Amino acid sequence: xxxxxxxxxxxxxxxxxxxxxxxxxxxxxxxxxxxxxxxxxxxxxxxxxxxxxxxxxxxxxxxxxxxxxxxxxxxxxxxx
Amino acid sequence: xxxxxxxxxxxxxxxxxxxxxxxxxxxxxxxxxxxxxxxxxxxxxxxxxxxxxxxxxxxxxxxxxxxxxxxxxxxxxxxx
Numbered sequence: 001x002x003x004x005x006x007x008x009x010x011x012x013x014x015x016x017x018x019x020x021x022x023x024x025x026x027x028x029x030x031x032x033x034x035x036x037x038x039x040x041x042x043x044x045x046x047x048x049x050x051x052x053x054x055x056x057x058x059x060x061x062x063x064x065x066x067x068x069x070x071x072x073x074x075x076x077x078x079x080x
Numbered sequence: 081x082x083x084x085x086x087x088x089x090x091x092x093x094x095x096x097x098x099x100x101x102x103x104x105x106x107x108x109x110x111x112x113x114x115x116x117x118x119x120x121x122x123x124x125x126x127x128x129x130x131x132x133x134x135x136x137x138x139x140x141x142x143x144x145x146x147x148x149x150x151x152x153x154x155x156x157x158x159x160x
Contacts, residue, residue: 001116014115014139023134025127028118035094036081038108047105054103059094 001032006064032068035059043072081112086144112148115139123152 002008008030015029037051048070055067082088088110095109117131128150135147 001114011115018134018138021134021138023130023138025130026117026119026134030116032114032116034081034112034114035091036110036112037106039106050103050105054098054101054106058098058101058103 001066001068003066081148083146
């Protein structure tokens with residue numbers, strides 16, 4: 001996600017549009033990226049650590065973005 | 081996230097680059113969007129349902145994207 005101190009014009013545009021579209025209850029929106037990495041086999045702590053490292057060093061721009069969540073999901077659950 | 085049957089060139093590019101950068105364990109990558117909606121007060125089931133509806137009808141393109149996860153996070157937890 002964009003760091004809190006970074007302006008997020010996409011999120012601001014969405015936040016401005018939501019009340020017009022019937023969703024007045026949300027006070028602020030920020031838009032970021034979500035990556036799904038597939039791994040064959042059990043997701044151990046090492047795999048999660050590698051995923052976080054990939055997220056922090058390769059998938060995100062650490063100058064303007066934070067990695068906010070890294071977690072395992074079952075493949076069956078993802079496609080459900 | 082892009083629907084499984086939709087080609088994801090961004091994810092494919094990332095998946096091709098990861099092994100070169102030392103992350104050979106991941107077999108596939110898909111890239112999508114993540115939105116953080118702020119809400120003042122307790123996040124009830126109605127609020128989550130509204131967030132899911134906004135995600136399905138306003139924030140995503142239902143022709144090519146699925147809403148895969150809608151969940152509540154504590155503000156303190158998000159900024160930690």
